[in-house]
Amino acid sequence: MATINFGGVEEQVITREEFPLSKALETLKNDTIAIIGYGVQGPGQSLNLKDNGFNVIVGQRKGGKSWDKAVADGWVPGETLFEIEEACEKATIIQYLLSDAGQIASWPTVKKHLTPGKTLYFSHGFGVTYHEQTGIVPPKDIDVILVAPKGSGTSLRRLFLAGEGLNSSYAIYQDATGKAKEKVVSLGIGVGSGYLFETNFEKEVFSDLTGERGILMGALAGLFEAQYNVLRKNGHSPSEAFNETVEELTQSLMPLVAENGMDWMYANTSVTAQRGALDWKGKFRDATTPVFEKLYDEVSSGREAARVIKEGSKPDYREKLEEELKEIRESELWLTGAEVRKLRPKA
Structure with a gap:
Protein backbone atom coordinates (compact mmCIF):
# COMPACT_ATOMS: atom_id res chain seq x y z
CA MET A 1 0.00 0.00 0.00
CA ALA A 2 0.99 3.60 -0.55
CA THR A 3 0.24 6.28 2.03
CA ILE A 4 -1.07 9.47 0.38
CA ASN A 5 -1.80 12.79 2.08
CA PHE A 6 -5.19 14.01 0.84
CA GLY A 7 -5.50 17.62 2.01
CA GLY A 8 -3.95 16.86 5.39
CA VAL A 9 -5.67 13.49 5.84
CA GLU A 10 -3.55 10.41 5.24
CA GLU A 11 -5.08 7.46 3.40
CA GLN A 12 -3.66 4.18 2.24
CA VAL A 13 -4.29 3.38 -1.40
CA ILE A 14 -3.25 0.50 -3.63
CA THR A 15 -1.74 1.09 -7.07
CA ARG A 16 -0.37 -1.17 -9.78
CA GLU A 17 3.13 -0.49 -8.45
CA GLU A 18 2.43 -2.13 -5.08
CA PHE A 19 0.20 -4.83 -6.58
CA PRO A 20 1.17 -5.46 -10.21
CA LEU A 21 -1.02 -7.30 -12.70
CA SER A 22 1.34 -10.29 -12.60
CA LYS A 23 0.57 -10.76 -8.89
CA ALA A 24 -3.16 -10.47 -9.54
CA LEU A 25 -2.99 -13.13 -12.25
CA GLU A 26 -1.02 -15.45 -9.99
CA THR A 27 -3.52 -14.95 -7.16
CA LEU A 28 -6.50 -15.91 -9.34
CA LYS A 29 -4.82 -18.40 -11.67
CA ASN A 30 -7.10 -21.26 -10.57
CA ASP A 31 -10.33 -19.25 -10.55
CA THR A 32 -13.14 -18.94 -13.06
CA ILE A 33 -14.74 -15.49 -12.94
CA ALA A 34 -18.38 -15.28 -14.02
CA ILE A 35 -19.72 -11.85 -14.92
CA ILE A 36 -23.45 -11.99 -14.17
CA GLY A 37 -25.17 -9.23 -16.09
CA TYR A 38 -24.06 -7.42 -19.22
CA GLY A 39 -25.55 -3.97 -18.77
CA VAL A 40 -23.76 -0.97 -17.24
CA GLN A 41 -20.60 -2.45 -15.66
CA GLY A 42 -20.58 -5.96 -17.15
CA PRO A 43 -19.08 -5.21 -20.58
CA GLY A 44 -16.23 -3.01 -19.36
CA GLN A 45 -15.22 -5.19 -16.44
CA SER A 46 -15.45 -8.49 -18.30
CA LEU A 47 -13.55 -7.31 -21.37
CA ASN A 48 -10.82 -5.69 -19.29
CA LEU A 49 -10.40 -8.86 -17.23
CA LYS A 50 -10.28 -10.99 -20.36
CA ASP A 51 -7.74 -8.71 -22.04
CA ASN A 52 -5.63 -8.79 -18.88
CA GLY A 53 -5.46 -12.59 -19.07
CA PHE A 54 -7.99 -13.78 -16.47
CA ASN A 55 -10.30 -16.76 -16.99
CA VAL A 56 -13.65 -15.05 -17.58
CA ILE A 57 -17.11 -16.18 -18.63
CA VAL A 58 -20.36 -14.21 -18.91
CA GLY A 59 -23.79 -15.16 -17.58
CA GLN A 60 -26.78 -13.44 -19.13
CA ARG A 61 -30.40 -14.22 -19.93
CA LYS A 62 -30.53 -15.67 -23.43
CA GLY A 63 -32.45 -13.89 -26.16
CA GLY A 64 -32.27 -10.35 -24.83
CA LYS A 65 -30.41 -7.31 -26.11
CA SER A 66 -27.62 -7.78 -23.56
CA TRP A 67 -27.06 -11.37 -24.76
CA ASP A 68 -26.77 -10.10 -28.33
CA LYS A 69 -24.37 -7.37 -27.21
CA ALA A 70 -22.20 -9.94 -25.46
CA VAL A 71 -22.06 -12.02 -28.65
CA ALA A 72 -21.15 -8.91 -30.64
CA ASP A 73 -18.34 -8.23 -28.15
CA GLY A 74 -16.82 -11.63 -28.82
CA TRP A 75 -18.27 -13.86 -26.10
CA VAL A 76 -19.09 -17.28 -27.55
CA PRO A 77 -22.31 -19.10 -26.56
CA GLY A 78 -21.54 -22.44 -24.95
CA GLU A 79 -17.85 -21.53 -24.50
CA THR A 80 -17.60 -18.19 -22.70
CA LEU A 81 -21.25 -17.08 -22.68
CA PHE A 82 -23.92 -18.98 -20.74
CA GLU A 83 -27.30 -18.63 -19.12
CA ILE A 84 -26.99 -17.14 -15.63
CA GLU A 85 -27.46 -20.37 -13.70
CA GLU A 86 -24.91 -22.32 -15.74
CA ALA A 87 -22.34 -19.53 -15.42
CA CYS A 88 -22.83 -19.43 -11.64
CA GLU A 89 -22.36 -23.18 -11.44
CA LYS A 90 -19.06 -23.03 -13.36
CA ALA A 91 -17.64 -20.05 -11.46
CA THR A 92 -15.51 -19.81 -8.35
CA ILE A 93 -15.93 -16.02 -8.35
CA ILE A 94 -19.35 -14.59 -9.19
CA GLN A 95 -19.32 -10.91 -10.14
CA TYR A 96 -22.92 -9.88 -9.50
CA LEU A 97 -23.30 -6.94 -11.88
CA LEU A 98 -27.01 -6.97 -12.63
CA SER A 99 -29.01 -3.84 -11.86
CA ASP A 100 -30.22 -3.50 -8.28
CA ALA A 101 -33.68 -4.66 -9.36
CA GLY A 102 -32.12 -7.49 -11.38
CA GLN A 103 -30.10 -8.62 -8.38
CA ILE A 104 -33.23 -8.86 -6.26
CA ALA A 105 -35.06 -10.89 -8.92
CA SER A 106 -32.16 -13.26 -9.64
CA TRP A 107 -30.95 -13.74 -6.07
CA PRO A 108 -32.71 -17.11 -5.45
CA THR A 109 -31.04 -18.51 -8.60
CA VAL A 110 -27.59 -17.18 -7.76
CA LYS A 111 -27.69 -17.99 -4.04
CA LYS A 112 -28.06 -21.73 -4.55
CA HIS A 113 -24.72 -21.78 -6.39
CA LEU A 114 -22.84 -19.95 -3.62
CA THR A 115 -21.22 -23.07 -2.23
CA PRO A 116 -18.58 -22.92 0.54
CA GLY A 117 -15.36 -21.15 -0.45
CA LYS A 118 -16.78 -19.31 -3.44
CA THR A 119 -16.55 -15.53 -3.80
CA LEU A 120 -19.43 -13.14 -4.39
CA TYR A 121 -18.38 -9.79 -5.86
CA PHE A 122 -20.41 -6.60 -6.11
CA SER A 123 -19.73 -3.20 -7.67
CA HIS A 124 -22.40 -1.51 -5.55
CA GLY A 125 -23.25 -1.97 -1.88
CA PHE A 126 -27.02 -1.56 -2.39
CA GLY A 127 -28.20 -5.17 -2.25
CA VAL A 128 -26.27 -6.15 0.87
CA THR A 129 -26.62 -2.85 2.78
CA TYR A 130 -30.38 -2.71 2.31
CA HIS A 131 -30.84 -6.47 2.76
CA GLU A 132 -34.08 -6.03 4.69
CA GLN A 133 -35.65 -4.61 1.52
CA THR A 134 -33.73 -6.67 -1.06
CA GLY A 135 -33.55 -10.05 0.65
CA ILE A 136 -29.87 -10.39 -0.38
CA VAL A 137 -28.15 -12.09 2.57
CA PRO A 138 -25.01 -14.00 1.48
CA PRO A 139 -24.20 -17.38 3.06
CA LYS A 140 -21.65 -17.15 5.89
CA ASP A 141 -19.16 -19.58 4.32
CA ILE A 142 -18.25 -17.51 1.24
CA ASP A 143 -16.15 -14.39 0.65
CA VAL A 144 -18.16 -11.25 -0.10
CA ILE A 145 -16.24 -8.36 -1.64
CA LEU A 146 -16.76 -5.16 -3.61
CA VAL A 147 -14.91 -3.18 -6.27
CA ALA A 148 -16.75 -0.03 -7.32
CA PRO A 149 -15.22 1.88 -10.26
CA LYS A 150 -15.90 5.60 -9.89
CA GLY A 151 -17.56 5.96 -13.27
CA SER A 152 -19.48 4.09 -15.92
CA GLY A 153 -18.42 0.79 -17.43
CA THR A 154 -18.04 2.61 -20.73
CA SER A 155 -15.49 4.98 -19.17
CA LEU A 156 -13.72 2.06 -17.50
CA ARG A 157 -13.28 0.35 -20.87
CA ARG A 158 -12.33 3.52 -22.75
CA LEU A 159 -9.62 4.44 -20.24
CA PHE A 160 -8.33 0.86 -20.18
CA LEU A 161 -7.92 0.86 -23.96
CA ALA A 162 -6.08 4.18 -23.68
CA GLY A 163 -3.63 2.66 -21.18
CA GLU A 164 -5.14 4.61 -18.27
CA GLY A 165 -7.40 3.69 -15.37
CA LEU A 166 -10.55 4.66 -13.45
CA ASN A 167 -10.18 4.91 -9.67
CA SER A 168 -12.19 2.38 -7.65
CA SER A 169 -13.17 1.78 -4.06
CA TYR A 170 -12.90 -1.70 -2.57
CA ALA A 171 -14.48 -3.36 0.46
CA ILE A 172 -14.63 -6.69 2.24
CA TYR A 173 -17.97 -7.63 3.76
CA GLN A 174 -17.12 -11.22 4.60
CA ASP A 175 -13.78 -13.07 4.65
CA ALA A 176 -14.62 -16.74 5.02
CA THR A 177 -11.44 -18.08 3.39
CA GLY A 178 -8.88 -15.66 4.80
CA LYS A 179 -8.00 -14.68 1.22
CA ALA A 180 -10.63 -12.04 0.51
CA LYS A 181 -8.16 -9.14 0.59
CA GLU A 182 -5.90 -10.69 -2.07
CA LYS A 183 -8.93 -11.53 -4.20
CA VAL A 184 -10.54 -8.09 -4.06
CA VAL A 185 -7.30 -6.28 -4.84
CA SER A 186 -6.52 -8.67 -7.69
CA LEU A 187 -9.95 -8.10 -9.20
CA GLY A 188 -9.66 -4.36 -8.70
CA ILE A 189 -6.38 -4.32 -10.59
CA GLY A 190 -7.77 -6.74 -13.16
CA VAL A 191 -10.80 -4.64 -14.10
CA GLY A 192 -8.53 -1.67 -14.82
CA SER A 193 -8.54 0.50 -11.69
CA GLY A 194 -6.21 3.48 -11.60
CA TYR A 195 -5.85 3.13 -7.85
CA LEU A 196 -7.92 1.46 -5.14
CA PHE A 197 -9.12 3.07 -1.90
CA GLU A 198 -10.77 1.26 0.97
CA THR A 199 -14.37 1.68 2.08
CA ASN A 200 -17.17 -0.57 3.32
CA PHE A 201 -20.45 -1.63 1.71
CA GLU A 202 -22.52 0.89 3.66
CA LYS A 203 -20.28 3.88 2.97
CA GLU A 204 -20.03 2.96 -0.71
CA VAL A 205 -23.77 2.95 -1.21
CA PHE A 206 -24.36 6.07 0.91
CA SER A 207 -21.79 8.08 -1.06
CA ASP A 208 -22.90 6.63 -4.40
CA LEU A 209 -26.60 7.35 -3.97
CA THR A 210 -25.86 10.82 -2.63
Missing part, protein backbone atom coordinates in the same frame (compact mmCIF):
# COMPACT_ATOMS: atom_id res chain seq x y z
CA GLY A 211 -23.53 11.55 -5.56
CA GLU A 212 -25.97 10.31 -8.21
CA ARG A 213 -28.84 12.34 -6.83
CA GLY A 214 -26.54 15.25 -6.08
CA ILE A 215 -23.69 16.83 -8.00
CA LEU A 216 -23.13 14.00 -10.49
CA MET A 217 -26.60 13.96 -12.02
CA GLY A 218 -29.62 15.30 -10.12
CA ALA A 219 -28.24 18.59 -8.82
CA LEU A 220 -26.30 19.26 -12.01
CA ALA A 221 -29.35 18.75 -14.22
CA GLY A 222 -31.46 20.91 -11.91
CA LEU A 223 -28.90 23.73 -11.94
CA PHE A 224 -28.68 23.55 -15.74
CA GLU A 225 -32.45 23.97 -16.00
CA ALA A 226 -32.59 26.79 -13.45
CA GLN A 227 -29.89 28.94 -15.06
CA TYR A 228 -31.06 28.26 -18.63
CA ASN A 229 -34.64 29.19 -17.74
CA VAL A 230 -33.60 32.43 -16.02
CA LEU A 231 -31.51 33.48 -19.03
CA ARG A 232 -34.32 32.68 -21.46
CA LYS A 233 -36.84 34.52 -19.27
CA ASN A 234 -34.64 37.59 -19.51
CA GLY A 235 -34.49 37.58 -23.30
CA HIS A 236 -31.34 35.60 -24.07
CA SER A 237 -31.44 33.35 -27.14
CA PRO A 238 -31.46 29.54 -26.79
CA SER A 239 -27.95 29.37 -28.23
CA GLU A 240 -26.58 31.96 -25.83
CA ALA A 241 -28.35 30.44 -22.81
CA PHE A 242 -27.15 26.91 -23.62
CA ASN A 243 -23.56 27.92 -24.32
CA GLU A 244 -23.31 29.90 -21.08
CA THR A 245 -24.98 27.13 -19.07
CA VAL A 246 -23.78 23.80 -20.46
CA GLU A 247 -21.34 24.07 -23.34
CA GLU A 248 -18.72 26.26 -21.67
CA LEU A 249 -18.86 24.16 -18.51
CA THR A 250 -18.51 20.76 -20.18
CA GLN A 251 -16.22 21.65 -23.05
CA SER A 252 -13.93 24.26 -21.47
CA LEU A 253 -14.01 24.67 -17.71
CA MET A 254 -14.50 21.17 -16.31
CA PRO A 255 -11.55 19.76 -18.29
CA LEU A 256 -9.41 22.48 -16.65
CA VAL A 257 -10.69 21.50 -13.20
CA ALA A 258 -10.04 17.83 -13.94
CA GLU A 259 -6.49 18.54 -15.06
CA ASN A 260 -5.38 21.12 -12.51
CA GLY A 261 -7.99 21.80 -9.84
CA MET A 262 -10.57 24.51 -9.13
CA ASP A 263 -8.02 27.07 -7.95
CA TRP A 264 -6.06 26.75 -11.20
CA MET A 265 -9.24 27.20 -13.22
CA TYR A 266 -10.08 30.35 -11.25
CA ALA A 267 -6.53 31.66 -11.67
CA ASN A 268 -6.75 31.26 -15.44
CA THR A 269 -10.00 33.13 -16.02
CA SER A 270 -10.65 36.88 -16.10
CA VAL A 271 -10.71 39.01 -12.94
CA THR A 272 -14.42 39.57 -13.53
CA ALA A 273 -15.06 35.82 -13.61
CA GLN A 274 -12.75 35.13 -10.66
CA ARG A 275 -14.27 37.73 -8.37
CA GLY A 276 -17.85 36.90 -9.22
CA ALA A 277 -17.35 33.13 -8.87
CA LEU A 278 -15.60 33.45 -5.51
CA ASP A 279 -18.22 35.84 -4.16
CA TRP A 280 -21.18 33.69 -5.23
CA LYS A 281 -19.67 30.28 -4.40
CA GLY A 282 -20.59 30.57 -0.73
CA LYS A 283 -24.16 31.59 -1.51
CA PHE A 284 -24.71 28.45 -3.59
CA ARG A 285 -22.98 26.30 -0.96
CA ASP A 286 -25.16 27.68 1.83
CA ALA A 287 -28.35 27.44 -0.24
CA THR A 288 -27.78 23.81 -1.23
CA THR A 289 -26.23 22.38 1.96
CA PRO A 290 -29.68 21.78 3.57
CA VAL A 291 -30.76 19.90 0.44
CA PHE A 292 -27.67 17.69 0.55
CA GLU A 293 -28.17 17.06 4.28
CA LYS A 294 -31.77 16.02 3.62
CA LEU A 295 -30.62 13.82 0.74
CA TYR A 296 -27.99 12.07 2.87
CA ASP A 297 -30.54 11.46 5.62
CA GLU A 298 -32.97 9.88 3.14
CA VAL A 299 -30.18 7.65 1.80
CA SER A 300 -28.69 6.60 5.15
CA SER A 301 -32.11 5.89 6.68
CA GLY A 302 -33.00 3.45 3.89
CA ARG A 303 -36.04 5.46 2.85
CA GLU A 304 -34.51 6.32 -0.51
CA ALA A 305 -33.71 2.65 -1.18
CA ALA A 306 -37.25 1.62 -0.29
CA ARG A 307 -38.68 4.22 -2.65
CA VAL A 308 -36.38 3.18 -5.50
CA ILE A 309 -37.18 -0.51 -5.05
CA LYS A 310 -40.92 0.23 -4.97
CA GLU A 311 -40.85 2.42 -8.06
CA GLY A 312 -38.40 0.26 -9.99
CA SER A 313 -40.46 -2.89 -9.46
CA LYS A 314 -43.65 -1.47 -10.97
CA PRO A 315 -44.54 -3.21 -14.25
CA ASP A 316 -44.91 0.10 -16.10
CA TYR A 317 -41.63 1.58 -14.80
CA ARG A 318 -39.89 1.49 -18.17
CA GLU A 319 -42.79 3.19 -19.92
CA LYS A 320 -42.93 5.97 -17.32
CA LEU A 321 -39.13 6.32 -17.45
CA GLU A 322 -39.29 6.86 -21.20
CA GLU A 323 -41.93 9.54 -20.69
CA GLU A 324 -39.67 11.35 -18.21
CA LEU A 325 -36.64 11.08 -20.47
CA LYS A 326 -38.68 12.23 -23.45
CA GLU A 327 -39.71 15.32 -21.50
CA ILE A 328 -36.04 16.13 -20.87
CA ARG A 329 -34.97 15.24 -24.40
CA GLU A 330 -37.66 17.38 -26.02
CA SER A 331 -37.24 20.38 -23.73
CA GLU A 332 -35.89 23.51 -25.40
CA LEU A 333 -32.72 23.25 -23.31
CA TRP A 334 -31.71 19.84 -24.61
CA LEU A 335 -33.08 20.28 -28.14
CA THR A 336 -30.75 23.27 -28.28
CA GLY A 337 -27.97 21.09 -26.94
CA ALA A 338 -28.48 18.54 -29.69
CA GLU A 339 -28.06 21.25 -32.31
CA VAL A 340 -25.04 22.77 -30.57
CA ARG A 341 -23.30 19.37 -30.48
CA LYS A 342 -23.79 19.04 -34.25
CA LEU A 343 -22.01 22.37 -34.74
CA ARG A 344 -18.88 21.39 -32.82
CA PRO A 345 -15.89 21.25 -35.20
CA LYS A 346 -14.90 17.74 -36.17
CA ALA A 347 -11.28 16.65 -35.89
